[in-house]
Amino acid sequence: MNNIYDIVIIGGGPGGIGVSVEAKILGVEKILLIEKSDNHSGTIRKFYKDQKRVDKDWQGQKVELEGNIEFFDGTKETTIDYFENLLDNHQIEAKFNCEVEKVVKNDEIFIINTSCGTFEAKNVIIAVGRMGKPNKPSYDIPVSVRGLTNYNLDKCSNGEDIMVVGGGDSAVEYACELSNSNGVTLNYRGDKLTRPNPTNIAMFENFLNENKIAAKLGINIESLENEKGKIKVNFDDGSSQIFDRIIYAIGGTTPVDFLKKCSVELDVSGEPIFDKNYETKTKGMFIAGDIAFRSGGSIAIALNHGYRIVNYINK
Ligand SMILES: Cc1cc2nc3c(=O)[nH]c(=O)nc-3n(C[C@H](O)[C@H](O)[C@H](O)COP(=O)(O)OP(=O)(O)OC[C@H]3O[C@@H](n4cnc5c(N)ncnc54)[C@H](O)[C@@H]3O)c2cc1C
Numbered sequence: 001m002n003n004i005y006d007i008v009i010i011g012g013g014p015g016g017i018g019v020s021v022e023a024k025i026l027g028v029e030k031i032l033l034i035e036k037s038d039n040h041s042g043t044i045r046k047f048y049k050d051q052k053r054v055d056k057d058w059q060g061q062k063v064e065l066e067g068n069i070e071f072f073d074g075t076k077e078t079t080i081d082y083f084e085n086l087l088d089n090h091q092i093e094a095k096f097n098c099e100v101e102k103v104v105k106n107d108e109i110f111i112i113n114t115s116c117g118t119f120e121a122k123n124v125i126i127a128v129g130r131m132g133k134p135n136k137p138s139y140d141i142p143v144s145v146r147g148l149t150n151y152n153l154d155k156c157s158n159g160e161d162i163m164v165v166g167g168g169d170s171a172v173e174y175a176c177e178l179s180n181s182n183g184v185t186l187n188y189r190g191d192k193l194t195r196p197n198p199t200n201i202a203m204f205e206n207f208l209n210e211n212k213i214a215a216k217l218g219i220n221i222e223s224l225e226n227e228k229g230k231i232k233v234n235f236d237d238g239s240s241q242i243f244d245r246i247i248y249a250i251g252g253t254t255p256v257d258f259l260k261k262c263s264v265e266l267d268v269s270g271e272p273i274f275d276k277n278y279e280t281k282t283k284g285m286f287i288a289g290d291i292a293f294r295s296g297g298s299i300a301i302a303l304n305h306g307y308r309i310v311n312y313i314n315k
Pocket of ligand 1: 010011012013014015016034035036037040041042043044047048053054055056057058098099100101127128129130131132170258288289290291296297298299300302
């Protein structure tokens with residue numbers, strides 16, 4: 001029994017960090033945090049632009065923190081540092097560069113198969129987020145322009161003419177940031193942006209009024225074509241426009257295959273089934289963070305999941 005963890009947490013983002021730190025604070029000793037990328041907070045590192053403002057009330061969702069972890073508005077860098085200190089100060093055992101492949105329950109114990117070995121635990125928390133597979137548009141992206149379409153800012157260069165697609169906070173933040181060194185158009189199918197928080201709406205309106213960005217709202221994209229090495233975008237109002245690059249900021253998908261490999265029961269729409277304590281149909285296996293929502297979620301919400309789950313396990 002010595003080698004059996006009380007809790008193994010899959011995913012080192014805010015949900016996983018929340019569970020592991022709350023568990024330590026609430027007296028659970030044997031816990032292990034497993035993260036597939038080379039450090040904690042893989043999504044924040046990959047999808048947030050440098051110096052990004054991190055809002056506690058993301059997408060306008062007001063959240064009261066319930067647990068022992070405080071969380072404030074900050075930047076990408078202060079948020080990562082803060083999580084780093086939490087993991088260090090609470091001496092959380094963590095394995096990075098370690099991808100969980102499968103979880104099976106054998107009698108009362110979970111067997112967790114990973115790229116860095118097999119672990120055993122009494123409880124498993126799945127906090128893998130949704131950004132492992134960002135959402136893609138329903139129309140086809142021709143192979144010849146696929147290299148010019150992205151889901152974060154990694155490949156953008158200064159001076160490109162870029163279209164950002166999406167109507168949430170991340171789309172607005174990407175568009176405003178890029179406009180400092182690029183021509184930027186924001187495209188959203190709705191007539192009006194309603195999802196971003198008030199700060200981002202105000203920023204978007206300022207940038208529009210100052211002609212720093214252009215907007216194509218209430219217009220859908222019908223198809224993309226390769227036009228002499230650039231992307232020709234055909235809109236459903238009959239217009240078309242040429243861009244060097246398109247950034248899709250339209251959220252992430254449920255990792256259905258991974259959940260199936262963990263024997264998590266899914267509903268008809270492929271979402272994990274769990275109860276008010278975030279426990280799946282398999283006793284001792286829980287869901288935390290973004291994966292508990294079809295869309296939405298936030299750092300503060302993920303931290304609250306951690307607190308609630310550990311309290312429930314402790315009972
Ligand atoms: C561009 C952008 C900007 C955002 N800005 C804000 C903001 O300002 N404020 C805010 O509150 N929220 C913001 N969010 C939302 C916030 O990032 C998420 O709600 C939060 O990260 C969810 O935490 P999570 O732990 O559920 O998932 P994630 O943060 O996605 O973490 C999941 C972790 O699991 C790891 N993982 C995945 N699969 C495996 C596996 N098989 N084995 C091991 N590890 C695995 C991943 O590498 C990742 O590190 C933003 C999101 C985006 C995309």
